[in-house]
Amino acid sequence: MSWITARRRHPAAGYAILVLGLLLIGTVYAAITEGSAGASAPPVANAKQIAYGRKLFVATCATCHGEYAQGQADTAPSLIGVGAAAVDFQVSTGRMPAAELGAENPRKTPRLNERQTHAVAAYIQSLGGGPPIPSAAEVSTTGANVGLGQRLFVAECAQCHNFVGAGGALTYGKYAPALTQATPTQIYEAMLTGPEAMPVFNNATITPAEKRDIIAYVTRVRSEANPGGFSLGRIGPVTEGLVAFLGLLLFCVLAAMWITAKQRKAHD
Amino acid sequence: MTMTGKALGGTGRWLDDRLHAAHGTRYLLRKIFPDHWSFLLGEIALYSFIILLLTGTFLTLWFQPSMTQIVYHGSYLPLRGVKMSEAYASTLKISFDVRGGLLMRQIHHWAADLFMAAIMAHMIRVFFTGAYRKPREMNWLIGIVLFTLGMFEGLFGYSLPDDLLSGAGLRITEGILQSFPIVGTYLAFFLFGGQFPGHVIIPRLYILHVLVIPGLILALITAHLFLMFHQKHTQMPGKGRTDTNVVGAPMYPYFMAKTGAFFLFVFAALALAGTFAQINPVWIYGPYNPVAMSAGSQPDFYMGMLEGALRVMPNWQTVIWGHTISWNVFLPALVPLGIIFTGAAFWPFIEQWVTGDRREHHVNDRPRNAPTRTAIGIAAITFYGVLWAEGANDILADHLDISLYSITWAARISMFVGPVIAYIVTKRICLGLQRKDQHLLEHGVETGIIRQLPSGEFIEETRPVDEEALAVLQSRPVHPELPPGESAESGVPAPGMRGALGKVRSRLYKVITESAPMEDGHGNGHGNGHAAIGDGHGNGHANGGQQPATVSAGDGSGDAAETEGSQPDPDADEPGH
Ligand code: HEM
Numbered sequence: 125m126s127w128i129t130a131r132r133r134h135p136a137a138g139y140a141i142l143v144l145g146l147l148l149i150g151t152v153y154a155a156i157t158e159g160s161a162g163a164s165a166p167p168v169a170n171a172k173q174i175a176y177g178r179k180l181f182v183a184t185c186a187t188c189h190g191e192y193a194q195g196q197a198d199t200a201p202s203l204i205g206v207g208a209a210a211v212d213f214q215v216s217t218g219r220m221p222a223a224e225l226g227a228e229n230p231r232k233t234p235r236l237n238e239r240q241t242h243a244v245a246a247y248i249q250s251l252g253g254g255p256p257i258p259s260a261a262e263v264s265t266t267g268a269n270v271g272l273g274q275r276l277f278v279a280e281c282a283q284c285h286n287f288v289g290a291g292g293a294l295t296y297g298k299y300a301p302a303l304t305q306a307t308p309t310q311i312y313e314a315m316l317t318g319p320e321a322m323p324v325f326n327n328a329t330i331t332p333a334e335k336r337d338i339i340a341y342v343t344r345v346r347s348e349a350n351p352g353g354f355s356l357g358r359i360g361p362v363t364e365g366l367v368a369f370l371g372l373l374l375f376c377v378l379a380a381m382w383i384t385a386k387q388r389k390a391h392d
Numbered sequence: 393m394t395m396t397g398k399a400l401g402g403t404g405r406w407l408d409d410r411l412h413a414a415h416g417t418r419y420l421l422r423k424i425f426p427d428h429w430s431f432l433l434g435e436i437a438l439y440s441f442i443i444l445l446l447t448g449t450f451l452t453l454w455f456q457p458s459m460t461q462i463v464y465h466g467s468y469l470p471l472r473g474v475k476m477s478e479a480y481a482s483t484l485k486i487s488f489d490v491r492g493g494l495l496m497r498q499i500h501h502w503a504a505d506l507f508m509a510a511i512m513a514h515m516i517r518v519f520f521t522g523a524y525r526k527p528r529e530m531n532w533l534i535g536i537v538l539f540t541l542g543m544f545e546g547l548f549g550y551s552l553p554d555d556l557l558s559g560a561g562l563r564i565t566e567g568i569l570q571s572f573p574i575v576g577t578y579l580a581f582f583l584f585g586g587q588f589p590g591h592v593i594i595p596r597l598y599i600l601h602v603l604v605i606p607g608l609i610l611a612l613i614t615a616h617l618f619l620m621f622h623q624k625h626t627q628m629p630g631k632g633r634t635d636t637n638v639v640g641a642p643m644y645p646y647f648m649a650k651t652g653a654f655f656l657f658v659f660a661a662l663a664l665a666g667t668f669a670q671i672n673p674v675w676i677y678g679p680y681n682p683v684a685m686s687a688g689s690q691p692d693f694y695m696g697m698l699e700g701a702l703r704v705m706p707n708w709q710t711v712i713w714g715h716t717i718s719w720n721v722f723l724p725a726l727v728p729l730g731i732i733f734t735g736a737a738f739w740p741f742i743e744q745w746v747t748g749d750r751r752e753h754h755v756n757d758r759p760r761n762a763p764t765r766t767a768i769g770i771a772a773i774t775f776y777g778v779l780w781a782e783g784a785n786d787i788l789a790d791h792l793d794i795s796l797y798s799i800t801w802a803a804r805i806s807m808f809v810g811p812v813i814a815y816i817v818t819k820r821i822c823l824g825l826q827r828k829d830q831h832l833l834e835h836g837v838e839t840g841i842i843r844q845l846p847s848g849e850f851i852e853e854t855r856p857v858d859e860e861a862l863a864v865l866q867s868r869p870v871h872p873e874l875p876p877g878e879s880a881e882s883g884v885p886a887p888g889m890r891g892a893l894g895k896v897r898s899r900l901y902k903v904i905t906e907s908a909p910m911e912d913g914h915g916n917g918h919g920n921g922h923a924a925i926g927d928g929h930g931n932g933h934a935n936g937g938q939q940p941a942t943v944s945a946g947d948g949s950g951d952a953a954e955t956e957g958s959q960p961d962p963d964a965d966e967p968g969h
Contacts, residue, residue, distance in 0.1 A: 373513060
């Protein structure tokens with residue numbers, strides 16, 4: 125081992141280790157992705173999963189969140205006690221690992237697959253506390269009350285996300301995203317963990333049953349047909365006003381031009 | 393005469409003997425149909441209003457103006473079992489259970505939008521062409537009142553379904569009322585019959601919406617049209633058009649055919665929109681909920697400027713003797729719209745006072761020929777437009793990826809700077825266009841043919857502009873001279889030119905009449921236009937015979953509306969028969 129000791133201060137040592145680490149991850153990744161399709165219920169955490177999660181964490185998250193998820197001042201918060209739900213939400217919506225330290229991490233294609241995500245989540249959960257990933261039954265919308273869901277949504281969420289979940293601007297360059305893509309699990313987790321500027325809606329503020337009503341409303345309103353014709357983006361009177369001017373008024377003006385032009389020609 | 397002809401004639405005579413309508417009808421039939429598209433903007437508003445009346449009446453058959461809370465059991469599944477007001481439930485019923493109900497609701501709402509959009513466009517046209525000048529000031533004022541009434545009519549209609557957005561609108565209305573110093577709380581209490589939202593506001597708004605305001609609008613539209621018939625349309629400058637005649641095709645059969653066709657166009661536009669474009673889908677918004685406020689809550693576009701004014705205002709409040717005065721609501725609610733409306737109402741009179749121009753005008757100005765007026769108009773539109781955009785600041789921020797804060801600051805600055813820049817730029821452009829016209833008049837139209845002179849020099853051939861264009865180019869207003877002011881040689885200022893006011897007037901006169909310098913060859917194009925002023929019976933038009941129909945203006949008596957043209961109109965008998 126003395127050659128390692130001798131060379132560990134070599135300028136290239138860091139890179140060598142990085143390459144090794146990446147190779148390792150790549151191999152493990154390839155091995156795992158093969159078998160991961162279709163796994164949906166969060167697996168019960170065991171030591172092996174946690175160890176795997178820790179490995180992934182160190183490789184993809186530690187640069188910002190610190191070696192032991194303890195956080196780093198001015199870079200990223202501590203993840204101790206945030207719970208598996210927070211990790212699952214952040215990673216499965218592609219927000220984490222963050223691309224850069226910007227105003228708000230947008231939703232994007234997730235970097236880790238479901239199995240890896242659950243492993244990292246299990247690791248963070250093992251550090252203590254925090255809400256776990258909800259089960260399929262907890263996010264199921266069968267028997268949920270959509271009407272009540274709408275009432276709750278309008279009262280609790282619409283001021284940021286707009287009345288049909290079309291999203292909206294918040295102060296200081298932040299925005300509440302459109303809720304057109306989030307899965308029922310992610311909606312549940314978003315309420316439980318309150319990412320970024322979003323408040324936490326724990327089970328006392330909104331009971332688990334009410335959360336299912338909200339999920340039912342959010343997922344239904346997306347697929348709801350527009351009985352009145354084209355939806356115009358469902359963002360309210362602004363697009364309607366545009367249509368009134370650029371559609372209706374313009375049409376009538378063109379008609380007026382046509383009608384008067386014919387006459388003018390007749391008299392020339 | 394054919395059989396039917398006889399029968400018709402007979403019936404006509406029978407009716408006429410009893411109603412003595414022929415006089416009025418003949419007068420109507422000789423009315424001139426304008427031949428420039430911009431004269432039809434007002435017509436769009438008129439037809440939208442007719443459609444509003446019809447569809448609105450349909451809606452009243454099912455709409456329940458009541459705030460009694462009930463549990464919904466209708467056919468819109470997602471809201472079954474939800475508590476809501478009867479007003480909201482009946483709107484759902486109109487939308488989902490009444491045959492054709494959703495279509496009618498949507499046409500009603502689109503027609504409301506088109507009504508307001510057309511009024512705006514119409515006002516803008518009238519302003520920029522100077523069509524509000526004597527003798528049409530009354531109609532200009534009526535138009536402003538109609539616009540205001542339309543805003544309220546729309547706001548109240550929008551509030552009727554008692555959905556989430558309309559409730560937000562009502563809340564803002566309440567806030568504005570409350571912000572009035574001293575009487576505010578009382579006013580709001582009075583309108584809402586108690587604490588917000590109370591139980592009476594929707595029934596009250598309903599009466600205003602379906603009875604009081606439509607009645608007022610109808611009465612004013614009637615007055616507006618009556619005055620318009622009486623004074624005739626203004627006309628765009630052109631050959632043979634003077635301040636004492638009206639040129640165009642006579643009302644019958646043209647107006648009948650064309651107006652009918654145009655009504656159908658407007659109706660078709662609204663029917664298409666009502667069928668294919670969803671508007672105000674109150675079922676997704678949900679019933680009004682006093683604790684809720686949605687992102688992207690916006691009023692209809694015609695209230696957007698008010699919304700923007702509220703959003704642009706910093707949060708200023710003062711407490712005087714324990715009363716909070718909310719400047720942040722009171723000022724934006726009254727000042728910007730106040731400036732626009734009061735300014736618009738006074739403008740014709742200000743212009744008259746400054747220029748001393750008390751003549752009648754029936755030939756419009758081309759916007760470029762009134763650079764200051766045009767510039768003021770564009771400045772006002774800019775001011776309105778900035779606040780309008782600010783009213784949608786959250787939507788803009790969200791969709792253009794700009795921060796809300798930057799948009800608001802941009803609006804705060806540009807609402808003051810924008811109009812100034814717009815004024816300067818517009819004036820430059822107008823003066824430039826005037827110079828271009830002048831050049832055309834002096835040098836003719838460039839033909840693109842290049843000729844070499846014997847000296848070897850190349851010149852482009854030009855030809856003089858044709859008669860019609862000449863008439864247009866020469867239609868520059870001639871402003872009466874200002875009476876002598878304090879600096880007059882005689883030393884005695886004319887009445888109306890004394891003191892500080894007189895100084896202001898002569899200064900404003902310079903600004904308002906500013907135009908690119910004119911060379912000779914101008915005055916005569918005008919001379920005949922103005923020579924006949926005051927000659928209300930309009931024998932001043934030598935060209936009458938060449939025009940399809942020339943009707944003297946400025947004369948109210950029906951007979952004067954006879955055709956002066958001796959030749960029959962070439963296609964007068966074509967469409968109607
Ligand atoms: C200038 C004229 C008018 C304007 C600008 C106007 C505007 C509006 C608007 C924006 C709404 C909301 C529609 C919606 O739910 O999406 C509305 C609703 C309504 N209007 Fe009008 N309206 C006018 C004239 C009338 C007239 C003349 C009547 C009846 C005689 C009428 C009856 C109604 C009724 C019953 C509703 C509530 C039904 C519903 O919202 O579905 N309106 N109006």
